[in-house]
Amino acid sequence: MHLKNFQQSLGYSFKNTQLLKEALTHKSTKKEMHNERLEFLGDAVLDLIIGEFLYKKFPHSPEGELSKMRASIVNEKAFATLAKYLKIGEYLYISSAEEQNNGREKDSILSNAFEAIMGAIYLENGLESVQKLVLNLLDKVYTISDFKNLFYDHKTNLQELTQAIFGVIPEYIVLDSKGPDHNKEFLVGVFIQEKEYAKASGKSKKEAQQNCAKIALEVLRGQQ
Amino acid sequence: MHLKNFQQSLGYSFKNTQLLKEALTHKSTKKEMHNERLEFLGDAVLDLIIGEFLYKKFPHSPEGELSKMRASIVNEKAFATLAKYLKIGEYLYISSAEEQNNGREKDSILSNAFEAIMGAIYLENGLESVQKLVLNLLDKVYTISDFKNLFYDHKTNLQELTQAIFGVIPEYIVLDSKGPDHNKEFLVGVFIQEKEYAKASGKSKKEAQQNCAKIALEVLRGQQ
Incomplete structure (x- = not known):
């Protein structure tokens, strides 16, 4: 029972x-x-x-x-x-x-x-x-947003947001890279309609992009 | 092709x-x-x-x-x-x-x-x-014997061997245990037809039995 x-x-x-x-x-x-x-x-x-x-x-x-x-x-x-x-x-x-x-x-x-x-x-x-x-x-x-946070997929979140606000997708540009091959660090900027919204570094381009997207999300959400 | x-x-x-x-x-x-x-x-x-x-x-x-x-x-x-x-x-x-x-x-x-x-x-x-x-x-x-070694299952191996040689299965007896509950050590003996073939210790009875069986296998195989 x-x-x-x-x-x-x-x-x-x-x-x-x-x-x-x-x-x-x-x-x-x-x-x-x-x-x-x-x-x-x-x-x-x-x-x-x-x-x-x-x-x-x-x-x-x-x-x-x-x-x-x-x-x-x-x-x-x-x-x-x-x-x-x-x-x-x-x-x-x-x-x-x-x-x-x-x-x-x-x-x-x-x-x-x-x-x-x-x-x-x-x-x-x-x-x-x-x-x-x-x-x-x-x-x-998990609600949908929890679920996304759980995945740390800031890039997807940012893309959805910029499409909703600006009708475009964000662009990531490698601004700098330093260090030896096995221990590189990348500095990446994220641009929306050619304006830079955030800069961040990471041990791979993807990691740096995710870090960028996280900051840009905070900036954009603060503006909304 | x-x-x-x-x-x-x-x-x-x-x-x-x-x-x-x-x-x-x-x-x-x-x-x-x-x-x-x-x-x-x-x-x-x-x-x-x-x-x-x-x-x-x-x-x-x-x-x-x-x-x-x-x-x-x-x-x-x-x-x-x-x-x-x-x-x-x-x-x-x-x-x-x-x-x-x-x-x-x-x-x-x-x-x-x-x-x-x-x-x-x-x-x-x-x-x-x-x-x-x-x-x-x-x-x-893996041949059957490799496969068994791969599993470290000495007890099964020993049992098969003693059945083949003596027609009986080995008996494991806890001879001693010491240490506090969360960190016990067991001393186990393996007996075949009431004769002790090996003694070994381990952190659980099963571990001690496996260790015993491993030694007994070596002893028996040496005798064959």
Whole structure:
């Protein structure tokens, strides 16, 4: 009954409730079946799902950017946020010591349980099932603008804004570069209708452009 | 024609040859489409496939053991071995500078290309397709005994050996444990027909048992 509510808010009904219980069981219970093995599996499932999502959403981002973006979504804090949205804490099986230690609210415990639940769904119903659930969940928990910040994609944000305001896209120009090949630094300026809105540096042109776009966004938003 | 041979030995025919070419293109070519993005994807695909394989093959191994076993398969050296088996080096697109630098034989380049190819198959044909191919490949490249060493599963090896020699399975007994709860050390002995064959310690009973089994295997193999 209890777990029925959880499965309803999760949007997935387990065929094998035992698997769900295992995913909700923290190792502090000293039970033989706790959620660490499922967490191991869920972690890899989530890495792939978020990786593929970003790979497709940002067809021009190089590997380094994709990795950074993924790290901003696949981490303890972000998963704990999703776990809290699903109220996973209320359904956890934890020891009374951990209970008194506010275990139901700990990011690490919540994040692990979230991963374990995704691992359990994967085992039972395959990748696509977890994929739908996770992308849907990300969409619900983060508003569109949060989501964009999460991706640190200031360039896309700036482009959308300048198109809305000026009807043009911003132009990035490398103003300077210095340092040896393996440790270069680029200074980039961002121009909108030939006016410079910001200057910033970075270890790659892309990084410098992102830094520029961030400042230009602040400038433009201040003016609005 | 050229790539046909490769696809034959790979056991997978690409619908979109462009995708295979991308996966075989090293960034040294300075081409816009090189294999780093596909490698990003393939890396996550392989982590999940090997993780799931181990999760199912070793239903009693805790998360830490699974992680260690995965790390022994999912790494540059092991993937380069698979890449060499598939002769990926011969089919790579690399710059002439990298060519002169023996790039076609470099573990890092081969391993990345292997991951990229797996990422490309995943994109085109889904997880199961890569799963079959990879598990089949591991099976071909490693003989059964290599495969077992790769997993460091000395307990299973010892059990098979003692069953063959004595018709019984080994017995593990905790002889001593010391240290505080969060930093315990266990001393375990392995007995075959009530005779002690080895003693070893470890941070968990399982670790101590594995260490025991490793020594007992050496002892028994020395006697054969």
